Amino acid sequence: MTWKRTADVVVVGGGVQGCSIAYNLAKLGVKDIVVLEKGSICSGSTGRCGAGIRAQWGTEMNCRFGLASVEKFEQLHEELGMDCGLNQSGYLMVAYKESEFQQLQKSMKLQNSLGIDTRIVSYAEAREICPGLSAADAVGFTFHNRDGHADPFLTTFAYMEAAKRLGVTFHRFTEVTDVKTVGGKIAGVVTTKGDIDAPVVVDAAGGYSQFIAKMAGVDIPNFSERHEILITEPVEAGVCPPMLMSFSGNYYIQQRPHGSIIGGCSPEGHPQDYEMGTSWDFLEMMSRTFVKLLPRTKGVRVVRQWSGLYNITPDKQPVLCEADNVRGFFLSCGYSGHGFMFAPISGELLAQKILGQDPWIAIDQLHYSRFERGDLLIEPAVV
Amino acid sequence: MSEKTNDIIICRCEEITLGEIREWIAKGYETFDELKRVLRVGMGPCQGRGCREMILREIAAKTGKPVADIHPGTFRPPAKPVKLAVLAEGGDK
Structure with a gap:
């Protein structure tokens, strides 16, 4: 592919965030957009994620983002012209402690006030929603039927293919090694393939976004933590249709439409070494969770385990803004494990912001200056 | 190559044909991992034992690399x- 020395917008990162931002900018009429990806498209956190999509959140911002994204996913196939593997079988939240159940109910009231029809379900009904479920030790459950999961690969490729049709250029195997600024404004990027001058640069580098920000002279407190996950061989549908999730139980488990069951949890020791290896400890711990929670999976085989990076902020909510000290440098990062599910909405809102429009959901609160001010928007509902 | 060969199933776990693999290589999905992500080749129970070599040869043929x-x-x-x-x-x- 020929190399052009200039662009109107450079997006750093070929995950779902970068692809959604590029697509939404092109849809709004921006002509010369280049997406740079150091590996291949969807090779980072997006392609390693648990694939969940939910509106069951504990802060108003995340509820609004969650519901807006669910609504986007519902018509994404039509908009992008490619099946994104959407499966809306709901999220079934499982509380094992009274305090946890109270928090779920508090969040449910907030969700209900924002048009999200989450409800409390009994254990009997939970077993109808998830026939193989064994959770007699749970205190309570909440359920939202429009939550679910989609295919992160297909969703990202759908955004990329739609963006390409609108003229966006994608450079794979191209790593950004420096970000150029002049007089408090962005000037462009330096990459392993050459330089590109651009008045707008977007940092959508996922687990590496704090390093790209630092190249631009922008300090964000994001850090990246390794989380592990596994997948089984495909089995008949109906073993675990919804996303089963518990904060105290420390798990999320769902069955994809093709039959494989995916499960992950929060890591012990919170590894921040940027290694994406796999551990026996995780495999053993997660397998115990599977057979306790879904006893019928005892004879189901694990075919693959891997890991990926959560790019985490101090309040587990994203950084979505323009930098104060470097105009033209925009950030979309720090999704703390939820970058896939929020990409349809965050990509649209940031594209509006870049074009000087008012994003239709206000994102002022998601500026990284909140961390310095101590004005955190702490999200309680995170595994 | 004959059109008929396009119907041959290369990844038996996910039932992906040679024609589909060629179609996505032509669209720029030129590495095994990219084809894996878009078609699920190599993601089934055999983890690519059946299809990997054939797909690598197909990528080599289409990209002109050894x-x-x-x-x-x-x-x-x-x-x-x-x-x-x-x-x-x-x-x-």
Whole structure:
């Protein structure tokens, strides 16, 4: 592919965030957009994620983002012209402690006030929603039927293919090694393939976004933590249709439409070494969770385990803004494990912001200056 | 190549044909891992034991590179499928 020395917008990162931002900018009429990806498209956190999509959140911002994204996913196939593997079988939240159940109910009231029809379900009904479920030790459950999961690969490729049709250029195997600024404004990027001058640069580098920000002279407190996950061989549908999730139980488990069951949890020791290896400890711990929670999976085989990076902020909510000290440098990062599910909405809102429009959901609160001010928007509902 | 060969199933786990693999290579999905992400080739119970070599040869043919230069893609544990109940019992520490 020929190399052009200039662009109107450079997006750093070929995950779902970068692809959604590029697509939404092109849809709004921006002509010369280049997406740079150091590996291949969807090779980072997006392609390693648990694939969940939910509106069951504990802060108003995340509820609004969650519901807006669910609504986007519902018509994404039509908009992008490619099946994104959407499966809306709901999220079934499982509380094992009274305090946890109270928090779920508090969040449910907030969700209900924002048009999200989450409800409390009994254990009997939970077993109808998830026939193989064994959770007699749970205190309570909440359920939202429009939550679910989609295919992160297909969703990202759908955004990329739609963006390409609108003229966006994608450079794979191209790593950004420096970000150029002049007089408090962005000037462009330096990459392993050459330089590109651009008045707008977007940092959508996922687990590496704090390093790209630092190249631009922008300090964000994001850090990246390794989380592990596994997948089984495909089995008949109906073993675990919804996303089963518990904060105290420390798990999320769902069955994809093709039959494989995916499960992950929060890591012990919170590894921040940027290694994406796999551990026996995780495999053993997660397998115990599977057979306790879904006893019928005892004879189901694990075919693959891997890991990926959560790019985490101090309040587990994203950084979505323009930098104060470097105009033209925009950030979309720090999704703390939820970058896939929020990409349809965050990509649209940031594209509006870049074009000087008012994003239709206000994102002022998601500026990284909140961390310095101590004005955190702490999200309680995170595994 | 005959059109007929396009119907041959290359990845038996996910039932992906040679025609589909050629179609996505032509769209720029020129590495094994990219084809894996878009078509699920190599993601089934055999983890690519059946299809990987054939797909690498197909990438080599379409890109004009020697097959030895085509990256074989990522290999992930476990080496063979293991039942959850066996894993849950734990191992020797």
